[in-house]
Amino acid sequence: MLERILRLTLILAVLAGAYIALWAARRSVKGSANGPPPWRDTKVLVIAAQVATLGVLITVGDYLWANFRARTDEIGLDLNFDFLDQPSGISIADNPLDPNSSIQNALLAGVKNTFLIFIVGIPLAVLLGTLIGVARLSTNWLLSKIATIYVEFFRNIPTLLVIVFTWQALLLGFPREQDSWLIRGSSTPADSGPPALEGLFIFNNKRFAFPSIAGGENFLAYQVVFLIGMVIAIGVWIWRTRTFNATGTPHRRILWSLATLTVIGVAGYFALSSPFSVSRPIIEQRIASGGIKMQMPYVAVMFGLVLYTASHIAEIVRGSIMSVPKGQVEAGNALALSGFQRYRFVVLPQAFRVAFPPLINQFLNYTKNTSLAIAVGFAETTGVIQNLFGQSRPAPQLLLILMLIYLALSLILSAIGNLINRRLQIVGR
Amino acid sequence: MTIEDTDSGVDRPLHSDQTPREWVQNNLFSSALNSGISVVSAVFAGLVLYFGVGWALNVDWEIVRANLRNFMIGQFPKDELWRPWAGGLALVAGVGVGSAGMARNAFDDATDKGLSTERPTWIGLLRRFWPILAFIGLVLTFTRTIQPTLGVLAGLGLFVAGRVIGWNMPQSIRRFSLHIIGIGVLALFTIVAGSGGLVAVVGGFMAATIVSTAVGDRLNRTVLGGKISALVLPAMGAAAVWLVMSSINSFGYGWKEWGGLYLTLFVTVAGISTGMPLGILLAIGRRSQLPVVKGFCVMFIEFIRGVPLISLLFFSGFMLPLLFPPSAEIPDGITRAMIVITLFSAAYIAEIVRGGLQAVPQGQIEAAQAQGLSTGRIQRLIVMPQALRAVIPAMVGQFISLFKDTSLLAIIGVAEFLQIATIANTQQDFLGKGLQPITYTFVAVGYWAFAYTMSKESRRLETRLGVGTR
Numbered sequence: 001m002l003e004r005i006l007r008l009t010l011i012l013a014v015l016a017g018a019y020i021a022l023w024a025a026r027r028s029v030k031g032s033a034n035g036p037p038p039w040r041d042t043k044v045l046v047i048a049a050q051v052a053t054l055g056v057l058i059t060v061g062d063y064l065w066a067n068f069r070a071r072t073d074e075i076g077l078d079l080n081f082d083f084l085d086q087p088s089g090i091s092i093a094d095n096p097l098d099p100n101s102s103i104q105n106a107l108l109a110g111v112k113n114t115f116l117i118f119i120v121g122i123p124l125a126v127l128l129g130t131l132i133g134v135a136r137l138s139t140n141w142l143l144s145k146i147a148t149i150y151v152e153f154f155r156n157i158p159t160l161l162v163i164v165f166t167w168q169a170l171l172l173g174f175p176r177e178q179d180s181w182l183i184r185g186s187s188t189p190a191d192s193g194p195p196a197l198e199g200l201f202i203f204n205n206k207r208f209a210f211p212s213i214a215g216g217e218n219f220l221a222y223q224v225v226f227l228i229g230m231v232i233a234i235g236v237w238i239w240r241t242r243t244f245n246a247t248g249t250p251h252r253r254i255l256w257s258l259a260t261l262t263v264i265g266v267a268g269y270f271a272l273s274s275p276f277s278v279s280r281p282i283i284e285q286r287i288a289s290g291g292i293k294m295q296m297p298y299v300a301v302m303f304g305l306v307l308y309t310a311s312h313i314a315e316i317v318r319g320s321i322m323s324v325p326k327g328q329v330e331a332g333n334a335l336a337l338s339g340f341q342r343y344r345f346v347v348l349p350q351a352f353r354v355a356f357p358p359l360i361n362q363f364l365n366y367t368k369n370t371s372l373a374i375a376v377g378f379a380e381t382t383g384v385i386q387n388l389f390g391q392s393r394p395a396p397q398l399l400l401i402l403m404l405i406y407l408a409l410s411l412i413l414s415a416i417g418n419l420i421n422r423r424l425q426i427v428g429r
Numbered sequence: 430m431t432i433e434d435t436d437s438g439v440d441r442p443l444h445s446d447q448t449p450r451e452w453v454q455n456n457l458f459s460s461a462l463n464s465g466i467s468v469v470s471a472v473f474a475g476l477v478l479y480f481g482v483g484w485a486l487n488v489d490w491e492i493v494r495a496n497l498r499n500f501m502i503g504q505f506p507k508d509e510l511w512r513p514w515a516g517g518l519a520l521v522a523g524v525g526v527g528s529a530g531m532a533r534n535a536f537d538d539a540t541d542k543g544l545s546t547e548r549p550t551w552i553g554l555l556r557r558f559w560p561i562l563a564f565i566g567l568v569l570t571f572t573r574t575i576q577p578t579l580g581v582l583a584g585l586g587l588f589v590a591g592r593v594i595g596w597n598m599p600q601s602i603r604r605f606s607l608h609i610i611g612i613g614v615l616a617l618f619t620i621v622a623g624s625g626g627l628v629a630v631v632g633g634f635m636a637a638t639i640v641s642t643a644v645g646d647r648l649n650r651t652v653l654g655g656k657i658s659a660l661v662l663p664a665m666g667a668a669a670v671w672l673v674m675s676s677i678n679s680f681g682y683g684w685k686e687w688g689g690l691y692l693t694l695f696v697t698v699a700g701i702s703t704g705m706p707l708g709i710l711l712a713i714g715r716r717s718q719l720p721v722v723k724g725f726c727v728m729f730i731e732f733i734r735g736v737p738l739i740s741l742l743f744f745s746g747f748m749l750p751l752l753f754p755p756s757a758e759i760p761d762g763i764t765r766a767m768i769v770i771t772l773f774s775a776a777y778i779a780e781i782v783r784g785g786l787q788a789v790p791q792g793q794i795e796a797a798q799a800q801g802l803s804t805g806r807i808q809r810l811i812v813m814p815q816a817l818r819a820v821i822p823a824m825v826g827q828f829i830s831l832f833k834d835t836s837l838l839a840i841i842g843v844a845e846f847l848q849i850a851t852i853a854n855t856q857q858d859f860l861g862k863g864l865q866p867i868t869y870t871f872v873a874v875g876y877w878a879f880a881y882t883m884s885k886e887s888r889r890l891e892t893r894l895g896v897g898t899r
Contacts, residue, residue, distance in 0.1 A: 050721040057725060064752045071751040140463050141456035142470040156829070156880035157873050158836035161847060165873065168865045368737040375840060382739060395747035402743070403736045410735040 004062065012055045019047055068396075077394055090387055092379040094207065094293045103388065110384035111405060117302050117370045117380060122363060125306045129313025136318050147314065154311035160372050163304030167376045170300050171205050180204035185280075197283040208294045209281035222268055222275035229264030233257040297378035301370070309366050313359065320355035321347060353424050360417035367409050381405055485870070492864045493871045494571045496853040500871070501568070503688015503844050513691065514580050516617035521584045523613015525591020526598075530606030533596050557885065564878035687763070688844035690875060696763075696845070697832040700770040701778075701824075707771065708778025713808065715783055726779070733776035738834055742841045745769040763843055774831055781823045785816035821894060825887035829880045836876070847872055 023044045072079060088106035091099045097109045135147035154162060177194040180187060185199015194206075202209040215222075237257045244251035269275065281291030324347050332342040371382040379387070385402045389395055447455065457467040493500070502513060532549045539546040547553075555562070569578050595606065687695065714726035733741070745765040753759055789812050797807040839848035850868035853859060 046719060050719050053719070053721050053725065067754045068751050070755045071753075074755060138466070139456070139459065140466050140470070142474070143466050146470055146474055152881060152884075153877065156833075156884060157876045158833040158847065160836045160839065161869065161873055161876065164847075165866075165869055168869060172863065172866070371737040371739045372837070372840075374739070382737070386743075389743070389747065396751065399740065399744055399748055402740050403732075406737055406740060407732065407735040 004066065005059070008055065008059045008062065012051070015051050015055070016048065019044060019051065072396070077396070079394070079396065081397055083393055083397070088388070089391065090379070090384060093295050094288050095379075103393070106384050106388075107381070107401065107405075110379060110381040113298075113373075113378065113380040113383075114367075114370050114409075117298070117305070117373065117378075118367060121302045121306050121309070122366060124302075125309040125313055125362075125366065126359075128306060128310035130317050132310060132314035133317025133321070136314060137321060151311045151314050154308055155315070159305070159308050159369050160375055162308045163301055163372055164375055166304035166307065167297070167300035170296060170303070174203055174205040174296075177204045177206055194283075198280065200280055202281055202283065206296055207283075207288070208296075208299055209283070209288070210292045210294075211278050211280050212290070212292045213276050214279035214290070216275050216277060218272040218275040222272050225268035225272070226265060229261050229268070232264065233261040236260045295378065297373065297376040300376050301373040301378050305366060305369055305372075308369075309362055312362050312365075316355050316358045316362065317351070320351040323354050324350045353426075356421055356424055357417070360414065360421070363417070364410055364413055367413060368406065371406070488867055490571065490867060490871075492853055492856075492859045492867055494573065495858070496849065496856075496868075497568065497571050499689055499844075499849050499853065500846065500875075501689050502691045503849065504686050505688075505691075506686065512621045516621045518580070518584055518587055519616035520613040522587040522591045523610050523616065525588040526595035527606045527608075527610035527613065529592040529595025530598065530603040530609065534603055534606065537600075557889070558882055560878040560882045564875055567874065689849050690846045692763075692844070693832070693835050693846040694879075696767065696770060696835045696838070697828065699767060700774045700831050700835075701828050703767075703771045704774030704778050707775035709782050709813075711775060711779035712782035712786060715779065716786055730776045730779050733773055734780070738773060738837050739840055741769045741773055742766060742837060746841050762841070766838055766841065766843060770831070770835070773834075774827065777827055777830075778824070781820050781827060782816060784823065785818075785820035786812060788819050789815045818894060822887045822891040825883055825890065829883045829887070832880055832883070833876065846875060 023041060084103045084107075086103060087100045088103045089099050090106045091097060092109060092113075095109060095113075097106060132147045132150055135143050136151065138144045138147070175181060177197070178187075178189075180197055181201075181203040182197065182199040183201035185197065185202060187198075188196040190196055197204075199209075200211050234257065237253045240251040240253040240256050243249060244253075279290040281293060282289050328346050328350065329342060332346040337345065370380055373380045374383045374386050377383070382402065385398050388398055458464045498505075498510075502510075505513065529549075536546055536548060565581060569581060572578065595603075595609075711726050711730055714722045715730065717723045717726070745768065746762070749765045749768065750759045759765075793811055793815065794807055797811045802810065835845055836847040838845045839851060842848070844852065850865075850872045853868050854865050
């Protein structure tokens with residue numbers, strides 16, 4: 001310990017000496033004897049300060065690393081990543097993950113679940129947040145008060161509590177599996193355990209299930225047709241926009257392209273003789289097949305996060321709308337725009353530019369908050385890692401992986417955000 | 430041609446002199462759409478109120494009553510409960526005297542400058558702190574003995590007496606208002622911690638106070654920094670001393686046995702006050718022109734901000750023990766979590782302070798350079814006071830955010846406020862009875878009362894300091 005410190009001090013002293021020698025050499029080359037002494041020469045000081053910082057950082061890092069190695073040697077912990085190929089022993093409800101497949105696969109399944117919380121929750125949060133933000137600005141006293149109470153309530157209790165609360169509310173609000181709510185379905189009591197369920201929609205306190213699309217014989221061909229249809233629809237969109245720009249006739253581009261897509265989609269369906277069918281969810285002996293199943297923990301964590309994030313987004317929306325100068329609205333009035341047009345073409349585009357950076361910030365927070373799903377037992381990235389901790393897999397490597405995954409997600413998201421933000425900014429003069 | 434003042438009402442301001450009927454018409458039923466919205470909203474609000482209040486009045490709150498002490502202070506030994514009570518009373522008295530003294534100072538200052546201010550009123554205080562008072566009231570309704578009520582009444586009496594004394598004491602004493610609050614805090618720590626570490630705590634705190642007064646006085650002489658520095662520095666000193674003393678465990682009641690709301694508040698205060706100096710250093714480092722310093726600070730800040738707090742708490746649980754030398758004893762879970770929370774809040778505070786530093790006009794620095802001040806003095810005397818003043822509201826925001834984030838300690842099994850609810854739900858008497866909504870509602874009300882009060886205070890500070898309007 002003392003020896004290490006001495007060694008590092010020595011290295012630092014040698015480095016400092018080298019820099020002073022460098023300074024002396026520089027001065028003698030330049031041939032001016034009037035410069036300041038080395039301890040007051042800014043150029044030398046700048047370098048010296050950095051060397052000192054580096055020295056301190058290396059000393060501390062070295063010390064911690066030595067402790068770390070000593071402790072890991074003591075408990076016989078391997079510091080490699082070979083364990084990633086071992087079977088994980090993790091099974092996730094309603095997930096095709098094989099417990100005998102490798103830990104890598106389990107981690108991938110976890111990341112996919114994190115992504116599922118993100119991709120479904122973010123649009124919902126933005127929608128709800130915008131509605132509440134606009135409601136707070138409403139001239140209707142009662143509506144704006146209700147929105148204010150919503151915002152002030154959810155902003156001032158912990159996210160974790162919101163998630164746990166939602167979880168409890170959903171668990172208590174929905175019936176047990178025996179008394180599931182079924183839409184166009186049937187429930188057959190089983191000799192033991194939960195009954196066999198089948199229907200278009202199934203709601204109980206274990207899961208929500210919806211119908212989905214199952215591919216038939218020509219499904220791949222149909223997907224190609226649909227893709228071509230989308231390309232054509234985009235072409236129609238561009239054509240309508242150009243026509244509008246050239247002639248001023250109403251473009252109705254949304255209508256036109258949707259119609260194109262629908263026509264191609266329907267024609268393709270019949271031409272390829274029913275390439276897909278509706279798959280109904282079936283739950284039998286705890287094994288679910290068909291349809292889309294959402295485990296209750298997933299629903300809870302998503303809604304909890306949506307309710308929480310929406311309260312923050314509402315404030316952003318409110319602030320950004322209020323930031324649009326009043327003159328803009330008055331100018332819109334002077335041009336005889338209707339209330340909707342004023343919002344759509346004057347206020348919202350400008351408000352959006354202001355709201356975008358804090359919104360990205362909220363998305364980043366949301367991404368990090370998805371890790372709270374472990375409180376309700378949903379196996380996303382953090383949940384899988386926690387499970388692996390419980391199996392006494394090497395913790396340092398797992399921690400590193402966990403942090404790197406979230407760092408990567410954050411970096412990707414903020415990179416996309418910055419890219420869009422740069423395009424949104426007004427080009428300065 | 431004369432223009433008569435017509436009484437048509439067209440020129441009348443919309444918001445004054447309205448009869449209730451007109452108000453309702455203007456705000457709720459101004460158009461068909463508005464009327465529709467009003468009706469739907471009223472039905473919705475009515476249903477929520479009806480079922481919410483109905484539920485709260487009808488459920489049995491026995492689980493909260495039985496666990497009230499756990500919720501408040503965790504597993505603190507029963508025989509020693511007089512300590513938090515006595516300490517709390519001392520703190521309340523100190524805060525009463527000190528806050529009134531500071532309010533009076535600000536009031537006199539504004540009067541001298543000819544600015545219009547209002548005397549603080551009891552009603553005003555009530556309006557500002559009603560959520561916390563209401564929560565205390567709620568807690569009292571759950572108590573089984575008369576002592577807690579008597580204790581709270583004594584606290585209220587001490588606070589009122591303290592305010593009156595603080596407002597009327599002579600200016601020479603009022604100068605030390607902040608130190609009086611500090612003495613209150615010190616008293617709380619000393620009494621709760623036990624007598625073993627008394628000398629060390631008193632000595633350390635006094636040293637911290639003297640240093641902070643010296644620094645604070647310097648800042649006082651500069652533009653606006655006085656209050657901030659005087660507020661922040663003693664708090665930081667006290668928390669630092671307390672942290673060191675507690676981790677050494679040289680006195681009776683280290684924080685291993687703490688829990689509940691007390692622990693939540695402690696972790697928040699300690700996290701912010703230890704994270705603050707580190708955060709300020711990181712912020713300055715991030716603006717440095719030295720690539721090594723800047724690079725390290727950027728990496729540290731962005732790393733901490735890029736990962737979820739829960740992964741950092743896992744770090745404190747699984748990784749931190751491996752970083753201590755093999756011969757050393759590994760500190761307990763709360764201490765390790767505290768280390769991580771300090772680093773966490775430092776990174777966030779650094780970004781807040783950086784915002785404040787960027788808001789200081791370049792001209793200020795150039796003017797200081799023209800006066801021949803050194804770089805260090807420019808930072809200390811010119812930049813920092815202005816930067817810190819600008820970020821006080823954001824700092825309160827960070828405080829609230831950390832207060833809420835401490836609930837994550839529940840995931841690693843620390844018995845903070847939220848975790849107590851989970852523990853209560855698994856007790857023999859209450860297991861499997863579906864009482865979770867009751868305990869979690871109670872916890873939510875507690876969190877909300879504190880966080881909402883602080884966020885209102887932050888908005889008040891924002892207006893008072895004129896952030897964003899100057």
